[in-house]
Amino acid sequence: MDQTVSFTVPKDDLASALAWVARSLPSKPTQPILRGVLIDATDSGLVLSGFDREVSTRVKINAEVMETGSLLVAGKLASDIVGSLPNKPITMEYQGSTVLLTCGSSRFELPPMTIEDYPPLPDLPEVTGTIDPHLFQEAIGQVAIAAGKDDTLPMLTGIRMEIDGDNVVLAATDRFRLAVRTFTWNPSTADAQAELLIPARTLADTARSMGVHGSEPVSIAVGASGNIGREGLLGISTESRHTTTRLLDADFPKFRPLLPKTHTSMASVAIEPLQDAIRRVSLVADRNSQIRMNFEPGVLTLSAGGSDVGSAEEQLDCGFAGEPLTIAFNPTYLKEGLAAVHSQRVVFGFTQPSRPAILIPEQPDLPESDEEGNFPTPATEFTYLLMPVRLPG
Structure with a gap:
């Protein structure tokens, strides 16, 4: 028997969550399945996830769930549809062959994607430290503007993050300008040390979202103690949202002599x-x-x-x-x-x-x-x- 899923959710909550997840999805994926947003309906609400094998996103929102289960739909299409709907509760029902979305007098039928083929999302590394979300948004925004956009020079498309105990230095350059920002944060261990290169666009999008949507501290997760950065994965999370991205494996230019x-x-x-x-x-x-x-x-x-x-x-x-x-x-x-x-x-x-x-x-x-x-x-x-x-x- 086909699985059935059914829930009702406030329009603004679903639109915000879908937009955030869909923004990280590839427009030309190597596999069509990676265009999908996975929606898990549980007794405690909804979890929406996306993953392109480089960047993963996950967000929790409240919903009235009538029948628990999971469904997978084309992310950008679903985001565009929900964003265009009136501010009324949205109901989604999945009955094996069709996802039915209704809102007021609007009705959409979407083809479900094959959920069995969807790749598992990576786990977050251990938390390395926490930072105020508004400081995080400000600091990343200040340096991200200077990051390069030429993918043939990957070392310039990242933001360098240097962690030394409770001090953090961020730097980015595209060869024509250099931006450097320092701040203090709350490390998990006082002797935390790391030098990381993080994709600038992903980091900027995530910081902007975390700063707008929350007041609780943002956790930066790249491992703890002697394992910081070893997994090659950065996790950024709050209570309701988290994202991971692969770190760049490149050497950032020595910027201090400049x-x-x-x-x-x-x-x-x-x-x-x-x-x-x-x-x-x-x-x-x-x-x-x-x-x-x-x-x-x-x-x-x-x-x-x-x-x-x-x-x-x-x-x-x-x-x-x-x-x-x-x-x-x-x-x-x-x-x-x-x-x-x-x-x-x-x-x-x-x-x-x-x-x-x-x-x-x-x-x-x-x-x-x-x-x-x-x-x-x-x-x-x-x-x-x-x-x-x-x-x-």
């Missing part, structure tokens, strides 16, 4: 008016190629263009100390860096117009220069290092 310890000049600029000015001036930048910034005491002059599309110039107040300079940046990378700084003002540190500059959160005061006229890099939890664009001529 961070300058001193600067020949430093500037402090209010971020919001700077972002607005960049948006306006870059309208005439050739194919978004560069925006020029001329720094001198009290004044920052932005300019772009100069060819057939015209030119633009705008001035802003700025705090400045050191040697005046003109430097050019890719406006998209500059705007993304400014958005990641998370303070009202940004502090720039410069060495030469042809060398990378740093962007860090605002400081109470710009540092004093030493006897040689150099400014030490202030202590900061976040640094965005940005390569300049070559100035014409």
Whole structure:
């Protein structure tokens, strides 16, 4: 006799859960079965799962379950259908040959997928430590923007995580910029040590979801004691959601030597008016190629263009100390860096117009220069290092 499954669930809960699981599913899977979302209906509610053999996701939601059991349906289709439905309770019934989904006057029949062929999800490694979900979301978001998107360079598509007791350092780079964030967390053991390379897109999606959907601490699971990272698997979990992903087996570039310890000049600029000015001036930048910034005491002059599309110039107040300079940046990378700084003002540190500059959160005061006229890099939890664009001529 065919198994039957039947349950009723609030629309918003099911839509949110399906969207989260479906987002991790491959659009062109190596096996069609991996397009599926597995729905386990139990006496305590529903568990929705997805797995593409690299990333697994699992989420628990409350539901009124009339008949327990499991069913497998095409994930992205089910997510699209449920997301389009009115805000009314949704009932799903599976009777062996059809999955019937009803909501108000809407009715859909979906073909079930063969559940016996679905691969088992990996178990979470032992928990390595916990972190506040909002801090987790913020820190990952700040560095993920700098991660590379070219899969032929896998070492640049990841976020490096260095664990040293209760200190964590995150870093990502695409060769044109580097983002580094430090924070403290609650390790399971005080002597926890690890160096991991985690796929940036999966980590960013998971951190965003955990930060939005929960207030309880997020558990990071890569093993405990001497086994941290040995399984090659990262688990991230809260009470209701968990995900796993394979770690990247690649060597992340040595990034610390890239961070300058001193600067020949430093500037402090209010971020919001700077972002607005960049948006306006870059309208005439050739194919978004560069925006020029001329720094001198009290004044920052932005300019772009100069060819057939015209030119633009705008001035802003700025705090400045050191040697005046003109430097050019890719406006998209500059705007993304400014958005990641998370303070009202940004502090720039410069060495030469042809060398990378740093962007860090605002400081109470710009540092004093030493006897040689150099400014030490202030202590900061976040640094965005940005390569300049070559100035014409």
